Amino acid sequence: MIVPLIKGLQITLKHLFKKPITLMYPEEKPDVAPNFRGLHALKVSHNKAKCVACYLCPTVCPAKCITVEAGEDANHDKYAAKYEIDMLRCIFCGYCVEACPVDALGMTQTFELANYKRSDFVFTKERLLEKK
Amino acid sequence: MVNLTVDDKQIAVERDATIYDAAKAAGIRIPILCHDKKLHPFGGCRMCLVEVEQMKGRLIPACTTPVSEGMIVRTMTDEIIKARKLVLELLLLKHPLDCPVCDAAGDCDLQNLTYEYKVDANNFTDEKFHWEIDYDNPLIERDQNRCIHCGKCARICDEIVSYGAYSFVNRGIEAKIGTPFDGKLDCEYCGSCISVCPVGALIAKPFKFKARWWALNKVKSVCSYCGTGCQLTLGVKDDKVLTTIYDEDQGFHNGQLCGRGRFGYQFVNSDERLTTPLVRKNGTLQPVGWDEALELISTKLQEARKNDPSAVAALATPRLTNEELFLFRKLFKDVVGTDSIDHSAGYAHEALTAGLKESFGITASPSQIVDIQKSDLLLVIKTDAYETHPVIGFEINLGVKRKGVDLRIISDKTGKLAKLPKAVNYLHKPGCELLLVNALAKVIVDENLAAESAAAITGLDAYKGMLAGVDLNQVAAVTGVSLESIRELATAYAKAEKALILLPIGLGYPGHGKELAQALSNLALLAGKIGQEGSGLLVLGEKNNSQGAADLAIHPTAGGRDAAAIIDGCASGAVKILYIAGENPVVAYPDRAKVEKALDNAGFVVVLDLFLTDSAKRADVVLPVKSFAEKCGTFTSVGRHVQRIRKAIKAVGESRSDREVLADIIARLTGEGVAADSATLFKQIGCYSGVNYDALGDAGAIYPVNVSPKFVPVVGSVPATEEGKYALLTGSALYHCGTMSLSGVGPMLVCPEQYIELGRVDAGKLGVNDGDRLKVRSASGELSLAVKVGLRMPEGVVFSPYHFADASINSITSGKSVTWVSLSK
Ligand code: SF4
Ligand code: SF4
Ligand code: SF4
Ligand code: SF4
Ligand code: SF4
Ligand code: FES
Numbered sequence: 008m009i010v011p012l013i014k015g016l017q018i019t020l021k022h023l024f025k026k027p028i029t030l031m032y033p034e035e036k037p038d039v040a041p042n043f044r045g046l047h048a049l050k051v052s053h054n055k056a057k058c059v060a061c062y063l064c065p066t067v068c069p070a071k072c073i074t075v076e077a078g079e080d081a082n083h084d085k086y087a088a089k090y091e092i093d094m095l096r097c098i099f100c101g102y103c104v105e106a107c108p109v110d111a112l113g114m115t116q117t118f119e120l121a122n123y124k125r126s127d128f129v130f131t132k133e134r135l136l137e138k139k
Numbered sequence: 140m141v142n143l144t145v146d147d148k149q150i151a152v153e154r155d156a157t158i159y160d161a162a163k164a165a166g167i168r169i170p171i172l173c174h175d176k177k178l179h180p181f182g183g184c185r186m187c188l189v190e191v192e193q194m195k196g197r198l199i200p201a202c203t204t205p206v207s208e209g210m211i212v213r214t215m216t217d218e219i220i221k222a223r224k225l226v227l228e229l230l231l232l233k234h235p236l237d238c239p240v241c242d243a244a245g246d247c248d249l250q251n252l253t254y255e256y257k258v259d260a261n262n263f264t265d266e267k268f269h270w271e272i273d274y275d276n277p278l279i280e281r282d283q284n285r286c287i288h289c290g291k292c293a294r295i296c297d298e299i300v301s302y303g304a305y306s307f308v309n310r311g312i313e314a315k316i317g318t319p320f321d322g323k324l325d326c327e328y329c330g331s332c333i334s335v336c337p338v339g340a341l342i343a344k345p346f347k348f349k350a351r352w353w354a355l356n357k358v359k360s361v362c363s364y365c366g367t368g369c370q371l372t373l374g375v376k377d378d379k380v381l382t383t384i385y386d387e388d389q390g391f392h393n394g395q396l397c398g399r400g401r402f403g404y405q406f407v408n409s410d411e412r413l414t415t416p417l418v419r420k421n422g423t424l425q426p427v428g429w430d431e432a433l434e435l436i437s438t439k440l441q442e443a444r445k446n447d448p449s450a451v452a453a454l455a456t457p458r459l460t461n462e463e464l465f466l467f468r469k470l471f472k473d474v475v476g477t478d479s480i481d482h483s484a485g486y487a488h489e490a491l492t493a494g495l496k497e498s499f500g501i502t503a504s505p506s507q508i509v510d511i512q513k514s515d516l517l518l519v520i521k522t523d524a525y526e527t528h529p530v531i532g533f534e535i536n537l538g539v540k541r542k543g544v545d546l547r548i549i550s551d552k553t554g555k556l557a558k559l560p561k562a563v564n565y566l567h568k569p570g571c572e573l574l575l576v577n578a579l580a581k582v583i584v585d586e587n588l589a590a591e592s593a594a595a596i597t598g599l600d601a602y603k604g605m606l607a608g609v610d611l612n613q614v615a616a617v618t619g620v621s622l623e624s625i626r627e628l629a630t631a632y633a634k635a636e637k638a639l640i641l642l643p644i645g646l647g648y649p650g651h652g653k654e655l656a657q658a659l660s661n662l663a664l665l666a667g668k669i670g671q672e673g674s675g676l677l678v679l680g681e682k683n684n685s686q687g688a689a690d691l692a693i694h695p696t697a698g699g700r701d702a703a704a705i706i707d708g709c710a711s712g713a714v715k716i717l718y719i720a721g722e723n724p725v726v727a728y729p730d731r732a733k734v735e736k737a738l739d740n741a742g743f744v745v746v747l748d749l750f751l752t753d754s755a756k757r758a759d760v761v762l763p764v765k766s767f768a769e770k771c772g773t774f775t776s777v778g779r780h781v782q783r784i785r786k787a788i789k790a791v792g793e794s795r796s797d798r799e800v801l802a803d804i805i806a807r808l809t810g811e812g813v814a815a816d817s818a819t820l821f822k823q824i825g826c827y828s829g830v831n832y833d834a835l836g837d838a839g840a841i842y843p844v845n846v847s848p849k850f851v852p853v854v855g856s857v858p859a860t861e862e863g864k865y866a867l868l869t870g871s872a873l874y875h876c877g878t879m880s881l882s883g884v885g886p887m888l889v890c891p892e893q894y895i896e897l898g899r900v901d902a903g904k905l906g907v908n909d910g911d912r913l914k915v916r917s918a919s920g921e922l923s924l925a926v927k928v929g930l931r932m933p934e935g936v937v938f939s940p941y942h943f944a945d946a947s948i949n950s951i952t953s954g955k956s957v958t959w960v961s962l963s964k
Contacts, residue, residue, distance in 0.1 A: 061239035062351045063874040069493050077348040085348050108239045 038073055039116035046117040047092055047130070048137040050110065056136060057111035060087040064103035064112060072096035073103060090132040113137070115126045143210035157213055158186055158201035169214050170223065170252055172337050173228075173289035174202035177393050178298055180215025180577070183232075186252065188222050188330065189214045194395040198222050219258065227258045227597075228406055232265050233312075233914055235284050243339030245352035249287060250338075259746070261430040270315060276330050277888035278344050283315045286340040289608040292332035293314060299395065299537025301536040302327050316340075324508060327873060328889050329529065330401035331380065331502030334385035334394065334477070345402060345885055348384040348559035352494035358787035359837055362400040362772050363767035364876040367395050367508070367530045367679035368776020370837070373404065373768060374643060378788040380768050382405040384789035389837075391508055397529030399876050406766065407788070409882050411750055413763035414792025426752075429793065432760050432801070437807035438716075439743050443716050444808065447929040448476035448728035452705040452714045456721030457482045457680070457688035458879065459797050460772025460784065461827070462693045462820035463686070466801035466813070467720060472683055474808050475528050478699025479635060479714065482688040485674070486728060486954065487646040487704055491677050491689040494656030498664075500847035502689040506639055506675035507778035507841060512538040516545040518628075520642045520651065522564065522931075527643040527871045528679050532556065535641075542804070548956060549575055549627055551868060552931050565628060569936055570650060570858030570955040571618040576658040580665055581606045590667020599849030602661055605852035617857050633666045645681030646727050647870040666847050679777050682877055683767075687775035690826045702728065703890055703954070709737035719746045719795055721764070723878045725753040726944045727953030730919060746799065747797060750882055753944055763794040770796040772817045773835070775842075781830050782839030799820040861959040865937050866902070867917065868957065869948055872940035879942060893943040895962075898932040905962055915939075917951040917960045 039045070048055045060077035072095075075135055078088030104112050123129055140151045145162045154162045157180060162169050173184040182203035190209035197221060201212075201695075213219070230249060238244045244494045248502055270283035278937045291314060293305040304326040309319035318324050335340045344543045355374035357414035359378040362369045374382040383401050387394045408411075416432035419422040443451045450957050453471045453771040455464060464482075471480045482488065499505060505563045511517065525532035532555070538544035539559045547564040549572060557564035567575055582607055583589055615622040632638050634780055640659050644651045660669075668674040680686045695701050700708050704726065708714035717738070724734045738744055746758035768787040775781050790796075802815035814820065821832040830842045860866075874890040875878070881887060895915055897905075907913055915937075924939065924946060932938055937960070939948045 042399075052368070059240050062349070062354065066351065066353065079348055083272070 008045060010063045039118065042115070043116050043118070044101045044114045045116050046094070047103070048115050048121060048136055049090060049115050049135045050113055051133065051137050056087060056090075057109055058087045059109055059111070060085050060090075061108060063106040063108060067106040068096045069100060069102065070096045083111065087132060090135065092135065093128060094129045094130055095125065095128040141206045141208050141209070142395040143206050143212065145212045146214055146806070149926070151930055156206050157314070158189060158191070158199075158206055158210070158527070161206050162201065162212070162214055162269070164722075165212055171202055171256070172248055172252070172287060172868060173225055173291060174388065175291055175295070175335055175782050177395075178294045181898050183462045184289055185226050188219055188226075190219060202382045202694065205733055210585050212277060215701055222942060223252075224256050224258055227256055228261050228263065230287050231261060232263050233268050234287070235267050237285065237339070241338075241339040242342045242347060242352075243285075243286065247339060247525055248337035269731065275322050277343065278330070278398075278885060279324060279333060279345045280342050280347060281697055282340055282342075284337050284340075286316055286540060287338055287517050288316070289337055290316075290904050291335040291337065292341060295331045295335050296326070297568065298540065299533050299536060300327060300329055300331050301555070303542070306418065307330070320627050327529070328398035328402065330398060331397065333528060334396075334401075338581070339947055342404070345405065346374075349381050349724075350376045354924075355381065355384065356787075358785055359389070359597075359682070359784045360784045360787060361776070362396065362685045362765065363774075363784070364399045364403060365528050366682060366777045366874060367392075367528045367779050368683065368774060368782055369400050370394075370782065371396065371400060373787045375425060375787045376944060379686040380787060386906060392533065392797060395530060395533060398874050398889070399880050399883065399886055400530075403880050403883030405884035406749065406769075406879060407768045407880035407886075408791065409750075413761065414749055416793070417761040419759045421914035424758075429795070431663065432588050432762060433803055433807065436745055436760055439716055440804065441808055444475045449479065449699075449720070450715040451475050451477040452700055452708060452716070453718040454479070454702060454705065454722045454724065455480070455482045455629035455688065456718065457488070457693075458721055458877070459684060459687040459688075459782070460768075460770070460817070461684065461687040461691060461775060462772045462817045463720075463797040463801065463823060464688055464693050465660040465820055465824050466798060466805065466815075468691060468693060469813075470801050470805050471718070474649075474805055478695045478697045478834055479705055479708070480693060480699065481695065481702040482685075482693040483646060483702050483728070485953075486649065487681055488685055488689055488694075489653045490642060490644045490651055490656035491680065491686070492692070492694050494653040495660065495678065497851050498657050498849055500849070501778045501844045502680045502692070503686060503844055504676055505669055505844065505846050506779070507675040507776075508677070508896065509779070510639050510673050510675065510677065511535060511641075514538065514542070514637045515673070516547065516632060516638040517554060517638045518632055518638060519548045520550070520640070520655070521545065521648070522550045522552060522556040522645045524549055524641050524679060525555045526873045527645060527647075527681065527876075528777070529873060531641075531679060535559070543877050545631065549633065551936060554931050563628075565620045565624055566860070566933060567618040567620050570653055570870055571855075572650060573613050573853065573855035574857070575618050575620060576607065576662055576792055577609050577853075578611055578625050579617075579629040579632065579661045580658075581609040581611060583662075583665055584632045586631065588632065589665050593665050593739065594668045596664055596848050596850060598848070598852070602665070602850035602852045605854060608854075609640050612718075622651045622882050632662075638666065638668050639674055640676045641670075641679060642676065643679040643681075644685075645871060648956075649869075649954050654829065657851045657853050658855070660848075661852070662712070664850060669846060669848060677778060681871075683705050683776065684774045685711060686777060686779065687773070690775060691824065706734055709741035712740065715742035717741045717744045719744065719754060719758070722755045723748070723750055723752045723944075726878050726947045727941065727948065728951050729952055730889050731922065731950040732948075742747060745799060749794075752878070762800060763792055764800065765790050765794045765796040769794070770798065773821060773832075779844065780843050781835065781842055783835050793801065857904060862962050864959040865935055866957045867915070867952070867960045868936060868938045869952055870940045871939060872942060875940060875942040878942055878944065881942060893922070893946040893948060894927045894939065896927040896929055896938040897934070898934055898960065899930070901937070902926065902932045905964065907964065911964070914963045915951060915960050917958050919953055920951040922946050922948070922951055
């Protein structure tokens with residue numbers, strides 16, 4: 008009868024001296040995998056967003072949370088005059104990234120997206136631009 | 140019929156069918172890039188290659204190869220797939236892979252086929268094209284780098300539009316589609332080339348980058364500009380009409396449109412649209428709620444209804460739906476009790492409402508648009524028929540070029556129609572149409588060419604008696620058309636087995652009224668041309684529902700005031716309440732100063748419009764109404780064609796449809812509600828009892844008529860001339876229709892302002908060039924107008940369109956077919 012009791016205690020004691028699994032978030036931050044699908048980022052090249060406003064990401068998005076409006080720049084090229092993602096609706100599936108024909112969109116490791124107001128969850132183009 | 144086998148399916152097709160047609164009839168799809176059912180086979184792209192048992196050893200193009208008896212065709216074998224892949228690889232070799240930024244993506248034949256045939260690598264390499272892109276054109280952006288040389292743009296512009304803006308230039312790999320001398324593209328802007336371009340080499344500039352093809356909701360409707368009644372597909376996104384979409388299976392015109400229909404849609408979502416009712420308070424128009432505005436109108440109408448209904452008058456635009464016109468008539472004739480209603484009939488539509496009514500017993504043409512190509516001889520009154528109804532113009536082009544129709548034109552100017560192959564234009568002095576038509580009839584009688592059927596028609600003797608008084612020599616001298624020409628035309632017309640007369644009418648053509656319509660009816664009856672296919676008389680109503688307004692009798696029928704008398708009545712104070720539904724009399728009716736004064740003088744003016752027009756600015760109450768894209772209903776176009784329009788977007792602002800407004804006022808006046816849905820209303824329209832609303836579908840229906848013919852002699856008179864002055868003719872510009880196209884954006888980009896058009900000789904005499912300004916002075920006023928020099932106008936005759944609100948031509952015209960003006964720098 009005493010034997011199982013000791014066995015149990017043994018396990019407890021073993022764990023007592025192991026490295027803890029729990030993370031003391033927010034003091035401690037986790038290591039996020041490189042292919043983690045967090046907040047989107049619009050990639051930048053030659054000092055402007057690579058996005059050419061092809062509308063493929065809003066088309067593929069299952070949550071319908073991307074809004075793109077195309078504009079014509081001085082060189083008659085197409086660019087995203089408006090690019091917005093409503094993070095409240097985004098399901099972080101990454102389809103948009105996959106759909107992008109010009110590799111203009113990525114997903115970062117940023118996952119801390121909590122905020123106070125609904126409107127703060129709408130990420131405009133400026134907020135989405137890749138920080139270098 | 141020829142029997143053949145396509146992919147193991149036995150089929151029988153017409154002798155002149157191609158393999159492509161046969162496969163299509165059997166429901167087998169053969170991929171095409173350069174073929175179009177409207178155009179002559181071209182055989183340029185080799186996408187449609189198929190295998191024919193009897194011609195083993197090579198692949199043959201399906202789109203150009205006629206069928207033959209016993210042919211055994213395979214449309215999909217490994218070898219064919221390989222060949223098609225090769226075709227695509229070669230096309231993609233120099234093609235920029237622009238799909239992400241190319242407006243054609245999603246609706247691009249090259250893209251779709253590349254996907255279908257899984258062309259994901261290329262066995263060849265070469266540099267891409269580096270052609271300069273034409274960004275400057277206001278409506279058509281041309282990127283030759285994306286062109287696949289299918290030639291469809293050049294072919295449609297030549298074969299159907301008959302303009303010929305493009306052709307292939309250079310050879311071999313250097314070949315491209317170019318304009319003459321690689322100059323600017325400045326054409327009719329019908330957009331046909333854009334619609335047939337299988338790729339994104341030609342795109343509609345106003346829609347550039349606005350939305351993706353797949354994101355658009357496609358709503359089938361009917362064009363709301365001219366009376367041709369072209370079917371239209373609106374591209375809608377987020378409650379905005381963003382573009383018009385080409386659908387080659389729509390209507391008699393196979394989806395082709397003119398520039399107004401294709402590029403003139405932007406009035407629908409214009410920022411200038413009225414959004415709330417306005418009521419004049421302390422001299423200015425101020426926004427109010429609907430209830431206040433409607434109560435005010437109802438109170439005024441209720442008072443008048445009790446005291447003096449004849450002091451109420453109402454004008455409706457023939458752009459309203461049949462259902463709205465029905466309620467309009469009901470409100471004013473039945474409820475208020477005034478006969479003074481009109482749809483500018485007195486000015487523009489009396490050819491139908493009075494002319495044909497008397498001659499044929501109906502207010503519509505006995506013929507239809509499809510008769511044009513079935514005819515042997517077309518007699519067109521004025522080359523302007525092309526400008527007023529461009530897509531009917533395409534039908535004429537096709538008739539002449541493909542069916543060998545003998546085209547004769549009686550006109551006071553030359554113009555596009557006159558340039559068609561073998562077309563004969565009988566150029567006459569302005570205002571002489573009636574004299575000429577009667578002279579033709581006289582020749583027919585004199586030379587015993589009259590049809591036997593004419594003898595049974597009432598009034599023949601009186602008519603012949605009147606013709607006896609026609610002096611052919613005098614007519615020749617006055618009109619400037621030689622006696623031989625008159626004889627020759629009359630004989631050709633009478634002898635043609637099938638002959639059709641086309642008469643365009645509208646606010647710009649005051650001479651095309653009751654008398655001319657009757658003279659033409661007489662002529663057709665005399666020659667026995669009424670009642671058979673491909674023959675007869677087709678009166679081309681100006682606006683989208685001109686025919687409906689005539690059918691619904693939106694004009695005085697019991698001695699009331701017509702439009703002209705209503706304006707006079709306002710001026711004299713006899714008309715105290717004027718309700719204007721969509722008309723813009725200040726700009727469109729003759730004698731602007733008079734109309735302005737009349738509106739200012741009328742006690743209470745209500746205007747319902749999309750915009751704050753020059754007429755609305757003078758109103759006491761202005762109500763914002765819905766455009767054709769925001770409501771349902773029916774329009775009746777040329778040739779009695781009833782078609783449905785469909786709601787595409789939510790109402791702009793607080794606007795309501797005329798139908799809702801009229802039903803509301805009727806309810807307020809009578810205390811009883813009225814049904815206001817289109818289906819119920821349509822079924823109440825007596826003259827359309829032969830049409831089943833529920834079965835209208837996309838195609839619409841042509842309502843039947845019974846012609847009870849009668850000769851109504853009308854005597855022509857020699858038009859007055861003024862020595863040393865120019866004859867000013869008004870009419871329609873190709874890019875505009877009525878005054879609505881002013882808000883259509885597209886039309887204004889290519890034809891922005893009032894102009895005066897004159898011939899080279901006169902321009903030389905006056906020492907002016909294109910773009911200079913001329914002072915145009917008539918008895919009633921003076922305008923300074925931009926000069927347009929062209930080949931259309933004969934010496935001594937000038938032309939100016941009537942659409943524009945600024946420097947509107949009605950400031951110097953007064954409703955006569957010819958206004959004599961003096962010109963100076
Ligand atoms: S798919 Fe890429 S290029 Fe296209 S709109 Fe989205 S981010 Fe821009
Ligand atoms: S024309 Fe077609 S294939 Fe070419 S870039 Fe445009 S969409 Fe792509
Ligand atoms: S818009 Fe019409 S007229 Fe102009 S080039 Fe194209 S097809 Fe020809
Ligand atoms: S511009 Fe378009 S329609 Fe014209 S040849 Fe090129 S691909 Fe064909
Ligand atoms: S304006 Fe007339 S001809 Fe042009 S598309 Fe509209 S209905 Fe057709
Ligand atoms: S479609 Fe037959 S050759 Fe182009």
